[in-house]
Amino acid sequence: MANEKVTSNDVARLAGVSQSAVSRFFTPGTSVSKRTAEKIKAAAEQLGYRPNVLARSLITGKSRIIGLVVAYLENYFYPDVVERLSRSLQDQGYHVLVFISSLAADKVEEITQEILDYQVDGIVLASANMSSELAARCHASGVPIVLFNRLQDDERLSAVTSDNLGGGRLLACHLIETGRRKLAYIAGFEGASTQRDRERGFLEGLAEGGLRLFARDVGNFRYEEAQAAARRMFSGTERPDAVFVCNDHMAFAVMDVLRFELGLKIPHDVSVVGFDDVPPARWPAYDLTTIRQNVDDMVAETVNILLTAIEERDTPARRICLDGALVVRGSTASVDINS
Amino acid sequence: MANEKVTSNDVARLAGVSQSAVSRFFTPGTSVSKRTAEKIKAAAEQLGYRPNVLARSLITGKSRIIGLVVAYLENYFYPDVVERLSRSLQDQGYHVLVFISSLAADKVEEITQEILDYQVDGIVLASANMSSELAARCHASGVPIVLFNRLQDDERLSAVTSDNLGGGRLLACHLIETGRRKLAYIAGFEGASTQRDRERGFLEGLAEGGLRLFARDVGNFRYEEAQAAARRMFSGTERPDAVFVCNDHMAFAVMDVLRFELGLKIPHDVSVVGFDDVPPARWPAYDLTTIRQNVDDMVAETVNILLTAIEERDTPARRICLDGALVVRGSTASVDINS
DNA sequence: ACAAAAATTGCATACGTATGAAAGGCTAGG
DNA sequence: CCTAGCCTTTCATACGTATGCAATTTTTGT
Known part of the structure; x- marks a missing residue:
């Protein structure tokens, strides 16, 4: 109701000191005598004064x-x-x-x-x-x-x-080590450096294992687009046996399509890996292998x-x-x- | 590198007008002549001037x-x-x-x-x-x-x-209509009004259907605590056949425990409902009945x-x-x- | 107890902008 | 051509705080 903006001047007047003293009291690193400090403190509390950050910023920059x-x-x-x-x-x-x-x-x-x-x-x-x-x-x-x-x-x-590059490579190695050979990739938004580096690392890992990318599609970091990408990628007769989805968020979409639309078993029919390790990745419904970003x-x-x-x-x-x-x-x- | 804060004064000087003119040009609702407006606009663009929101706020309040x-x-x-x-x-x-x-x-x-x-x-x-x-x-x-x-x-x-009250009631009615009789509730943080109202509505709905609450536990709006609550609630021999979890976030935890730890089928063995309709609620992995908050x-x-x-x-x-x-x-x- | 050094305090000004009041310029009506 | 009226512009000041400088007080050392 009462809209009394209380300023350092008000406090100064009540405490019987100068405005600078009040300012100094509230500025860390400056010194005021014990006596005036107490007077100011009392006055400030009585009035409910707090320094105006915006005004302060104007002068301090x-x-x-x-x-x-x-x-x-x-x-x-x-x-x-x-x-x-x-x-x-x-x-x-x-x-x-x-x-x-x-x-x-x-x-x-x-x-x-x-x-x-x-x-x-x-x-x-x-x-x-x-x-x-x-x-x-x-x-x-x-x-x-x-x-x-x-x-x-x-x-x-x-x-x-x-280390998106290293992460992508780790995932490729892991999939290869677990016996997968037909590795696919679902990309994020092409303009993103994370997308680019994760894919590059993945491809490098594949190359080291003597493999080539089996399939590729784009999900643009969106749940629905990732669903669509999964549908396209797994609709043919020749399916990948593993897929790296550029982030966990899209990986959930892919898993949902594989399981509930196409009736595939994860990981029996196909392995899925993501990137980020967001909380749902460790929820049992997804239980997703991924790279943890710290x-x-x-x-x-x-x-x-x-x-x-x-x-x-x-x-x-x-x-x-x-x-x-x-x-x-x-x-x-x-x-x-x-x- | 060059940290030249450019002010309205700089613009005024370059444009050959007063600082107030510049201010007026940038303040909507004020008028300036076409001639000076153009001079100011040119000068401002040349210098890359933009009004300082903080300084402005100091005076406008x-x-x-x-x-x-x-x-x-x-x-x-x-x-x-x-x-x-x-x-x-x-x-x-x-x-x-x-x-x-x-x-x-x-x-x-x-x-x-x-x-x-x-x-x-x-x-x-x-x-x-x-x-x-x-x-x-x-x-x-x-x-x-x-x-x-x-x-x-x-x-x-x-x-x-x-309408948390009405929502709770709707859920109770829905569960009763679909034939459930042993209805349980997992609460959020007890201090929250949403928790209180949703529970109250749910109880009212139960009462209208001639039922009493079958079981109750607390999840405090946290995934892990909701898991623990679900374990306690469903560990006995007499299990609920439906549970309303105070929000979707906790409902996911409950579903995960029921399915993956206790081997229960949803909805065959137990129905689960939540509140909020967050995005994962419509993901096939959960496919959760809930109240949509608009x-x-x-x-x-x-x-x-x-x-x-x-x-x-x-x-x-x-x-x-x-x-x-x-x-x-x-x-x-x-x-x-x-x- | 006295001088010198140190600490504290107040004064004045600045930060970048908005705005009321006054002054200036313009238009129009007679 | 003069004046009343309106639109622009400038001047001056205010917003709430921080800070260099000078004045004042307190502390310190001998």
Whole structure:
């Protein structure tokens, strides 16, 4: 009801000190005498005063806001990222401003402008493509950027990823070791670096085993499109005996089609592997063999890069690539089942 | 590299006009002559100028930031909410600042303080409890609040919910109609209004059908705890023949235990129903009968309440309760299976 | 107890923008 | 051609805080 914005001046007046004293009291790293500190504390509590972050940011040049660009939260991987990233930044006194972008690249440009309008101290780009030109612009504005779970050619951009190449290779080896020979791949969105690298690693693994890719289709990271891809891929007479689906989210769709539409047994008739290790992957209904992305470490590295870049400018860009572990579950055959 | 913050003054100088002119050009609803508008536009583009939202908010008193408090994103329902809410607000020129809260109520207090520090124009509380005292404080600070998917006794708080009572009742009726008699319930977090109302509705539905609750346990909205509850509930010799799990997320856990640990057939041996209709509910692996919460409408109402309250203060609190539809799927038996 | 050094405090200004009031420029009506 | 009225523009100030500088107080060492 009563909309009394209480300012540092009000507190100062009540406490009988100057406004600067109040400001100093609330600014970490500055000193005030014990006596005035107590007077200010009492006055502030009485009035319910808290410093205005926005006004503060105007003068310090730091907003303590991190912009997060995400394209879609449909895939369980990203909510998890949002939660952990947000928690981690909160602990450091920062907060996350969310920007949902379309997959279209032109929208990303518009959105990045909006982000900069908010004077964010840093930007995390997850699941969004960014033109080099735009990257340059952000770089010029002095705002540190971290690409999360994707790579860009631009050397000036920091990035945190899992070892998608190695992961893809691990999966190929695992499938071959368990006796599979007709290996197929269902791709994500072709523009994504994760898609590209996972596929490349998979193909390398195949080549090392002396195999060629048996079939390929595209699911664009969407459940429904992955279903369609699975239908196409398994409708013929010559079926793959194993399929790597570019992420878990799509793998669930593929498994559902194989089991409930085509009546195939997993892993007896066909092995399925995914990537990410989102929570449903370990739920018994799916029990999916996959590569675990270490979200905790990825987030920690992201926060680390951002905060150091914020504190001392002109930090060189860093590229962090974290290992992912193969998690073997029931969706891939052990050898004896195969015999 | 070059960190040139370009201000309205820079633009004014280049365009040969006053700073106020530049400000007016960028403030919708104000008028500038065509001639100067063009000069300003050219200068602004040349310098890459964009108004500083934070500085603007200092003087207008509007930050165009909405604080969103969420406890956990584990349940698919909330990522969906975050995405739609964020999109919807973005379209209106607002943006979402995320605050992850623990389930503990004391943390919510701390977090709400932090929110207010950012001078948000409004707050959406999803999956978080808020003390009345705290609610009063927010109310006093003049910041409109909407409780999303929960209710509070405090009359001054606006809230948007589904008809949890009616939904619970619908489910009871559905289970009874399909021939089930030993109906059980697995509860969410006891402090949540959704939990309370869904259970109450369910019990009312039972009573109307002349039945009493057969068994009850608690899952606290968590996958693992719901698993444990299911194990306890179905370990005895006298088993329920149907169970309503307070939300879909927990229902998946229950289904997984019933099928893969206890070897029960759904719906032949036991029917399972949930609440929310999150995406996996319609995936064939679960194919869960549930109550659909209309997230789109809930979000639309939330945004509507917020924006009207922001525009004209002293808007009375509103409570919106939206109908949820029963979505019948394969996890409940049709009569003939039962015979 | 006194001077010097250190710590604290207040004053004034700046951050980047919006906006009321005043001044200037233009149009139109007689 | 003059003046009343309207549209533009500028001037000045305010938003709430942080901070360099100078003034003042306290502490320290001898």
